[in-house]
Amino acid sequence: SDFADVNIDPEHINEGNVPYEMVFSNAQHQALGSDWDVWRNGCILSGQWMQHLTSVDWWWNYGLYAYSDGYSGALWDGIYAGDRGAVRDVTTVLDLWKDKEGYSIDYNMARVMRVYTMHRLTDLYGDVPYSEAGRPKEFSYPKYDKQQDIYMDMLKELDEAQANLGSGVAKMGDHDVYFRGNAAQWKKFANSLMLRLAMRLSKVDPSTAQTWVKKAVANGLITSNSENVKLDHPGGVTTNDSAEPYAKIFAHEDKEFFLSEKFVNELKNKQDPRLALIATVCEDPSISIQKSGYQFGNTNPEVQQGLPGGYNISKNSAWYIGKKIVNFDPQNYQSKYSVPNRYTYSDPTSPTFIVTYAQTQLLLAEAAVRGWVSGDAKTYYENGVRAAMEQFAQFPNATKLYQQYVTPEAINTYLTANPFDGTLEQINTQYWINCFCDEYESFSNWRRSGYPALQSTYDPANPYGLSATKGSIPRRFAYPSTESQVNTKNYDAAVSGLSDGDTFTSRIWWDVK
Amino acid sequence: TTYAQTATLSISAKNETLESVLKKIEKQTEFLFFYNVADVNKDLIVNIDKQNSDIKEVLEEVKSQTGLKYSIKDRHIVLTNSRNHDNTYNRIQSVPQSGHLISGVVKDKSGEPIIGANILIKGTTNGVITDLDGNFSMEVPADAVLQISYMGYINQEVATKGQKQINVILIEDTQKLDEVVVTALGIKRQSRSLGYSTTLVGGEDFTMARDPNLGNALSGKIAGVSVSGNATGSGGSSRVIIRGNASLTGNNMPLYVVDGVPFDNSNLGSAGQWGGMDMGDGLNNINADDIESIQVLKGAAASALYGYRGGNGAVLITTKSGKKGKPTTIEFNNNLTFNTIYDYRDYQKVFGQGTYGSRPTDAISAKASEMTSWGEALDGGNAVNFLGDTYKYSYVDNWDSFYRTGINNASSVSISGSADKIAYRFGISNVYEQSILPNSGSNQQGINMNTTYDLLSNLQLAVNANYVFEKFNGRSNLSDGNGNTNASLIHRGNSFDIRWLERGSATSNWGTSESGSELLGGTNVYFNNPYWLQYRKTNDMNKNRLTGSMNLKWDITNWLYVQGAVQRDGYNLDFKQVQPVGAAADPSGWMTEYSKSYSEINLNYLVGFNKEFNDWSVAATFGGNRQRNITKQYIPSDGGRPFIIDGLWSVNNLGDKRAAKNYTEYQVNSIYGTADFGWKNQVFLNLTGRNDWFSTLSPANNHYFYPSATLSWVFSDAFETPDWFTFGKVRASYASASNGTAAYQNLLLYKLRDYTINGQHTITQNNNNQYPNPDLKPVRISEQEVGLNVAFFQNRLSFDMAYYRKNTKDDIAVVSTSSASGYTSKVMNVGEIQNQGFEFMVDVVPVKSSNFMWNTTLNFAYNDSEVKYLGGVAQLQIDGASSRSGNVSVQNVVGSSYGELIGHKYKRDDKGNIVFKNGIAQADDKLSSLGNGVYKLTGGWNNSFKYKDFSLAFLLDFKVGAKLFSGTNYSLFSEGLHKNTLVGRTSAEPNANIVGVGVMDDGNGNYVPNTVGVDAQTYYQGITSNNIAEEFVYNASFLKLRELSIGYEFPKTLLGKIKAVKGLNVSLVGRNLWTIVKHTDNIDPESAYNNSNGQGLELNGYPATRSVGFNVNVKF
Incomplete structure (x- = not known):
């Protein structure tokens, strides 16, 4: 009736008139993080922990592993909720498109997107709300799923999604800010992500890892830098979220x-x-x-x-x-x-790399060393390093520098001077270099592989009282304290499974010693 | 020419009683008859037939048939029996030898003669009535006591004691136990039939020692009405709470109704944890001179007919109107007051600006210590200021240099009167206010119109309108120091002369450095130059408000009527604030400018029925209302910045300009009805019901019913009571009400980004982090009340008492949810809270004689609340109620009273000793309750004295039982300005070591006496940096002399020479004159920085002011 229509805000978008494909775009954008979490979890914490970055002034004490609730919980709050809320937004469209006629590609893209978003959360915090997350209508206080269950479901989701993606163009078309709706690219994204997740299990469950690595390879991975999964930021400015x-x-x-x-x-x-x-x-x-x-x-x-x-x-x-x-x-x-560098990683118009060809090749190199895949580890390694270097061509404002320094000769010289030695340390150190400014991935791969070999910055001879780890490099982020106050029951259940409680030093499921 | 000469009438009556004839005349004309029923037989039969005659012709005819004498003055006609001597009736049979003739005059408080007052010799039936000039004369025995009475006035006895001439002033009966009162929806009912508590305050109580905000003016006057007049500055808002806070996080303010029109009193902006300014509320827009009376409906039973809006009580404001039969009157009133600062500061004046016991010796150290007074003893020697200039190191009081005397000048002129079929009153007013802050003040012009038209003899149209134009400039921020002029004066170093920051003049760039930027005395860009804030950074608000209604009433028969009304309240507001280029915190400047419009239209009708059947009286009404409420706002999104060029402070000059629009609309449809039954005018049962349909709720569950039932029994009429027992009534009621729901709370909104990502715009699901609730219900408030009214000695002593219990269920609260759900909160019906309390009022007239009269009224009320349930969580923070320092928040805690102050206490060992670590006091690890921010006991003691033509009135106002966290004192401690920081500092060793009294850990987990000393600055700053809030929580109880007025009413005899002037009153008035009891250091206990639900937080408000001035009232 007219009376009920009064309660529709005519100045804002609501459920009745929202174009959901644009909500998906937001999830794609915000899943990569924003300066909210990247500054806290990415630079102040994990960027310093992974020894990519150093602050000697304001944030120096976080280099000694001091704890801050607001910094540790920022990614959680930013990705799950708030204005950014990638988990919520991707879950909304996923549930909406699930059985919607003509939305098969869009739905399967959303499944991949949700896995990408969630894998970062679970890798950093451990058990997290997964099955009930981002569904506020049903779950105000979602339970925490076991990380093992999350991983099994994520792998299953990726496999089903890649199988259904096939080819064609999504209904949303250009609203897909990664691939403009190209289903074939999404299939490769799904499988390359599957390889990453599979390799994550190398410590905790090598046989499952191997199974899924094989499946990913068989399904079809990214084959060149031109297929890198990345988000470009043309025209990005630092006054809003449009910048890298x-x-x-x-x-x-x-x-x-x-x-x-x-x-x-x-x-x-x-x-x-x-x-x-x-x-x-x-x-x-x-x-x-x-x-x-x-x-x-x-x-x-x-x-x-x-x-x-x-x-x-x-x-x-x-x-x-x-x-x-x-x-x-x-x-x-x-x-x-x-x-x-101001032409590359400090350029607001630079891309955010999501899954790269270089990473995929380096993971394959390790898989080959472990004997999980056929092919030559050295070839994978050199492909990976070469790709990682050539990746710099994708920074829009670094062309001149790129042409000056990253010449084919320079790459060859590097590979000759630093030949593949068959060690996981060498492979994963390269992975660490490629992951600069994807500090969450750096942190996860370091914990999984143990490389690069990082010396703690903490000197036991000069103990720092506010260090939350007594000197060891952290193994996870702590949950935001609001969870302990608001979602107490589920939080307590999750924390009870942590060896060292809700701290930086507890190890998550796949990070066994 | 007089009315009697011009008025014509036609009358024809055959064998009718005199009474009926007089009524016919009164109906046709504006004449009113006065006669004494004991003197004039109203049943005399009269035959009369006069067409188009003047009154004299008609009265001569009456006289010839009845022998009654008449006299006419203006519109008043007095009839007397010519057979009796003069106007004396029951002629005294035998005048005792000692008897004599006495004459006198009876007047009301304002000096108007009372016509037709009864003068009776006590113990006899002998008496007279006063004539047209209020005069009487009669023969009396020597020791006669005269009883003087007139309807609506308190009876008075005067011992003649042989006097020959007496003057009597009758005081209006404020008790008016049998008066007709206006109840909810404007329905008039007999006071004695009410089964709930309501209080009427006359308009004259607001005109003398007035407050620009009507809400503040209610303070202390009504039992159970608690007013927080906070440190929000001139033009700020007030918080009026009736019978406690019934909603945990929602609206707790009553409904305001002006002449039947619901009147928006929203606070248009307030300060929070991070600052902001108070933009005032609706009660600023009501001119005290226009108020006839204010009726406060306290309980849910009283306001039940307002349905969802009645849950917090209602305040019904009636403006003055023209009255039939009253002569044309022009009234002029001027109220001029001067507001000076009531300085509560008690700073230490021993040590000056500096740090760690040193005075500034160069510009750099001066800048670093701008806000600290941890320097050396002020010895008058040399020190250096931030400019590098040498100055005399001594205490400076910057308030004297910066603040000025505030001026309030309220003038109003009204003309009221009546003509043939019209009664009218027009008022215009001008209120000028000069703030105590320089370059700040307001101007308000109002036009008020109140008219009635008799379209037919039984069809009346009433048209009312009130238009106000309000302009305000130069408001200061409150709370946080940024942009806060008051803060920049409160916290400055003890020897820092504010005038160093002037540079330039009022007309050219005060507070501006040579380079054109804000001249700062230190390094903190948020601790501003007050001259910059008042002269360069500007803010202006303009508001136009029109409130009006048209009401048509048709008396179908004398027991049935129908009425319908169209009512509208609306305002447009423009606000502009400019921070020019060069501001220390924002070098490129910024501005905000918005326009907001609000309107509410109500369309309603009412059918009323009144009839008596033997012992029974039955009255019933049935009606309906359609409410439509719209708020629109246009505002530059994300604030406007930066300015492209310097000097043009316009949105056209913003580098980034985007407009945003906000729109809110809701509708409520209602039907309601009442049924009142009376038995023998002694027992009364009243039932009401209202059903509201809300647009704000899902159609499936959008309507709710609010019933009420009240019962009252005038038991003094049921029994034979002794003479001194005048009146007694018991009453009981039950009612259900609500306070509604806001628009769009069940709507999920999305947000469109204004930037693109890889060429695409994106949209996020966003609802201000609050998940909507489609199943939302309105809050349900139910209240039970019992009460007792008793009066003794002809109302010279009367009591009114009430006990109530008010339960709130399904309160709408924003509840925290796991952020993993996608939202950090959702709207839910979760809260339960109970308020209960007791109200008491005693009214005494201890002295009452012809020349001297004393009336005293004491009222007090006790209210306590208990939060019962919060949806499973133990506590819920009141929205935004957090101190600037972050160490205290206001929370509702299950099992506690509404509004607990939560923060850290000192850490103590088992024996209660303060625990020190490295010589610094430690904060308790856990948060605890530091007290409650809501007053439990409130009240006032009102006194009025009248001696001949002089009057004196004063009001003592008290509030007891609340705590206040003083953010100001917290900062004063850290800055070394608080007197308590003197302990340990000596002239010789201004930063001496202090060993805190308490214990410390010996390293093995045992507490031993503290032996570690630290320097004074570190010691005291340790308390604030450790966020120990306990130190700064004060008992906020107070007793104040709130109002005082001394008046002189020029007697008629003096005015007689100036024929045009009917009355002249000159008064000396004062407000907030004396704080008799308080417990807060350096601040007024009434210093909260906003009027939101989270009371008990104070920081950097306006200084309190004391106002003294004059009121002149002239009637023509």
Whole structure:
């Protein structure tokens, strides 16, 4: 009746008139994170833990594994709920399209998308709400599913989805911001993600891992960089969420992040041609991209140097960096150390890499070493490294640098100088380099593989009281404390399964010792 | 020419009684007859037939047939029996030898003569009535006591004691136990028949020691009505709560109805944890001079007929109107008051600006210590300020330099009168206010119209309208320091002279540095330059409001009527705030500008029936209402910034300009009815019912029924009571009500992003993180009430008592959900809360003589609440109610009273000693309740004295039983300005070591006496940095002299020379004059920074003011 129609807000979109394909676009966008979680979980926490990044000023203590509820829980809150809410949005369209005539491709894309979104959550926190998550009508207080169950379901979902994707174009067409609705590409995305998830089980359940690795390979993986799953950000600006999130932080919001000594040295020592596209030294890196005078700096590999983690710039502090680096100048250090390169990882218009050909080849290299797949581990490895280097061609504003440094000769020289040695350490160190600015994936693969070999930044001889791990590198994020207050019963059940409680040091299901 | 000379009438009566003839004349004309029934036999038979005659002709005819004498003055006619001597009746048989002739005059409080008052010699039936000038004369025995009475006034006895001339002033009977009162929906009922508590306050109680906000003016006047007049500044809002908070997180304010029109009183903006300004509410827009009376319907039974809107009680405001038969009157009133700061500060004045016991010796150290007074003892020696200039190191009171005297000037002129078939009153008013903050103030103009038209003898049209234009500029933010002028004065270092920040002049860039940016005295860009805030950063609000109605009433017979009304309340508001380029916190500047319109239209009808059958009286009504409420707002989205060029403060000059629109509409359809039964005018049963249909709810469950039943018994009429027992009534009631639901709470909304991702716009499911609830129901409030009214000694002593219990169920609350659900909250019907309380009022007239009269009224009320259920969770934070420092929030906790202050206490060992660590006091690990922010006992003591033509009135106002967390004192502690931080500091060692009294851990988990000392600054700042809130929670109880007025009514004899002037009253008035009892350091206990549900938080409000001035009232 007219009377009931009064209660429809005429100025906002509602259930009656929302174009759901645009809700799917939001899930695709926000599943990759935003500066909300990327700044907290990605840069301050896991980026420092994985020794890609270092802060010696504001966030230095998180390099010594201090705990912050707000930082640890940011990804959870941002991905599940709020304005961003990728889990909620993808679940809404998934449930809607499930049995909808003509939406088969769209539905199966949504299944892949939900798996991608959820695998990051469960990898970082452990048991998480999965089956009941993002369904607020039925579940205000969703239960936490066991990570093992989540993994089995995710693998099943990917397999079913890839089987049903086949070919053709989704109804949503261009609203698919990854592949413009191309079903064949989504099939390869599903299988490459399946390979990643399968390899995740290498420690906890090698035989299941092997089964699914084989299935993924048989189903068909990404075959080149041109099939990389990524989200481009043409026209991205730092004043809203349209920018690449890591780039938004580095270029605008927070100028406290330097490249770590470990990362720069890894590249520098092996004369990696990527260094010039990963690092830069700016006279004043604190000038925001929104101001005039924003600096692209000096990308010459020779001048790059990283900062060790776990130190600060307060002269009176027990962790004063001057104790480690002689002649450290706390006033002018910003102009001496490398920050993320302004043509690539700090460029707001750069792509976010989701699943890359390089990662897939490196995982296959490991699978080959383990004897799980046929083919030559060395070939996979070299494909992976080559792809990882050539991937820099996909940064829109780095063409000149790319052409200067990442020449075929340079790549060959690198591969010759650093030949495949058949170790998982070598393969996974390459994986770690490729995952720069996908810190959640870096963190997961490090925990699974144990590589690269990272030295804790914590010095037992100089104990730091606020370290939440007593010095060890964390093994997970802690749940947001609101869960313990609001979803108490389910939270308690999940925490009871954690060896060390809801802390950074408990290990999740697949991360067995 | 007088009315009597111009008025004509036609009358024909055959064998009719005198009474009937007089009634016919009164009906046709504006004449009113006065006579004493003991003197004039109203059953005399009269035959008369006069067409188009004047009144004299008619009265001569009456006189010739009855022998009655008449006299005419204006519209008043007094009839007397010419057979008696003068106007004396029951002629005294034998005047005792000692007897003599006495004469006198009877007037009302305002000096108007009372015509027709009865003067009776006590113990006899001998008496007279007053004439047209209020005069009387009669022969009396020597020791006669005269009893003077007039309907609607308190009886008075005067001992003659041989006097020959007496003057009597009759006081209106405020008890009016038999008066007709306006109840819900404007239905008039006899006071004695009511089964619930209601209180009437006359308009004159608001005009003298007035408050610009009518809500604040109610403070202390009515038992059970609790008013929080907070530190929201001039033009700020008020919080009026009747019988406690019935909703956990929703609306707790009563419904306001002005002349039958529901009147929106929403707070148009308030400060929260992160600051903001109070934009005032609707009660700012009602001019005290227009108010005839305010009827407060306290309980649900009283307001049940308002259905979903009645759950928090109702305040019915009746504006003045023209009255039939009253002469044309022009009234002028001017109220001029001066507001000076009531300075509650008691800062330490021993140590000056600085840190760790050192004074600033260069500009850098001066800047670093702008907000700290941890310096050296103020010795008058040299120190250096932030400009690098040397100054004399001594205490400076910046309030004197910055604030000014506020001025309130309210003028109004009204003209009221009546003509043939019309009664009217027109009022215009102008209220000018100069704020205590420079470059800030308001202007308000109002036009009020109240008219009735007799279209036919039984068809009456009433048209009312009230138009207000309000303009306000220069409001300061509250709470958080950013943009808060008051904060920038409260927290500044002790020896920092605010005038250093002037630079320039009022007309050119005050507070601006040479480079054109905000001149700061320190390094904190959010601790502003007050000159910049008041002269460069600007805000302006304009509001146009029109409230009006048309009401048509048709008396079909004398027992049946029908009426219908169209009512509208609406306003348009424009607001603009500009932070110019150069602001310290926002160098590129920003602005916000919005326009908001609100309207509510009500269409309603009522059929009424009244009839008496022997001992029984029956009255019934049936009616319906359609309500449509719309709010629209246009606003630049995400705030407007940055300015493209400097100097043009317009949205056209914004780099990023997008407009957003918000729209809210809801409708409620209602039908209602009442049935009232009376037996012997002694026992009364009243039933009401209302059914509301809400557009805001799902059609399946969108209608609710709200019944009420009340029973009252005037037992004093049932028994033979002694003479001194004047009146007694017991009453009981039960009612159900609600307070509605907001629009769109069951609607899931999505949000369109205004940027693109890889070329595509995206949409997110977003509902402000709140999942809607399609099954939402309105909250249900039910209330039981019992009461007793008794009066003794002809109402010179009367009591009114009530006990009530109010239960709220299905309260709508926003409940936290797991963010993994997709939303962090959802709307649910979860809350249960109970309020119960007791109200008491005693009214005494201890002295009453011809020259002196004292009336005193004490009222108080006790209310306590208990949160019963919160949907399974133990506590729920009241929306936004968190202190700026983050260490205290206001929560509803199951088992506790509404609105607990939750924060950290000191950490203590088992014996209660404070635990120190490294010499610093520690906070308890867990959060605990620090007290409750809602007053439990409230009341007032009102007194009025009258001596001859002088009057004196005062009101004491008290509130007891609430706690207040003072954010201001929290900061003053950390800044070293609080007096308590003097302990340990000496001139010799301004930052001496302090060893806190308490215990510390000996390293093995045992507590031993604390031996670790730390310097004074670290010691005191440790308390604030450890977020110990307990230290700053104060008892907010107070007793204040709220109102005082001393008036002189110029007597007629003096005014006689100026014929045009009918009355002249000059009064000295004062408000908030004296805080007799308080327990809060440095602040007024009534200092909360907003009027939201979360009471008990204070920070950086406007200083309290005391206002003193004059009121002049002239009637022509």
